[in-house]
Amino acid sequence: MLSSGPSGECAPAEQEGPSPPSCNGEQPTTAVANNKEKKTxxxxxNELARFNKVGLQYRLVDESGPPHKKSFTVVLRLAGHEEYQATGSSIKRAQHAAAQRALDETSLTRPVSRAPQRAQGPLTPTVELNALAMKRGELATYRVMELPRRAYMPPLNFQGMCHSPRGPCLYSPHYRHINAAPGGYCATLDVGPRRFHGEGPTEQAARHAAAQQALVQLRHLPLRPTPPQPAPGAATDADEASDELKSPVSLVHELALKRGLSVVFQVMRDTRKAADCPAFLMSCM
Structure with missing residues (x-):
């Protein structure tokens, strides 16, 4: 007997042998093997049962045929009163077939499909510039500074003045004081050897302004040519420098190994003239 819990996982009872894969982790059938968006x-x-708050149960009712070509019959009991039977070459395929019959013939209310996600908007100048700088092999760095606030005098409101015999004029206590102008931000963008500036009311706006100026110039510049790749087996500068550090004996052994040869060093005679100055004559074969 195949049972299905409230989580929607489909697992057979112990007497039926190995458990078929669950709905959440099951391998898709051949029809949906390479389609991640299509659900089995x-x-x-399972979504239909959760939406209607009812239970479901898969039950294996028949297994027939030779060992190399068996046939399995599964009954899906849905909502306690609906039953759908299907046959397949495996338990999993029989379950899928019964589930498909239930989807085609059930009287339960279908869940409302979700609206497709909206496509993302256009890329911001900073994101587009980072991608372009990466293609060029250059680093883009930003520095943002806050601009100083500038004092300014608002237009004079002569209605706030009144004449008095004690003085030339008096100001109303409701007259506005001088305020500082709202400041902004200045962004400095370095892309390789080039520098760009941008201003805006916020740090992000200043970055976008500097990135937009950089894009206008960098879009028309050719990309850096990629360095040629060394041919297979060709010696590079690093290999040549490494060879200079190796002893002649090591180089001879490496050359012989590449050509499949063997090297033997043999002492021919002792040519020392003094005991403290050894000297030998050797042959390489």
């Missing part, structure tokens, strides 16, 4: 019938039935 078993998953759709």
């Amino acid at each position: 019938p078993m998953c759709l039935v």
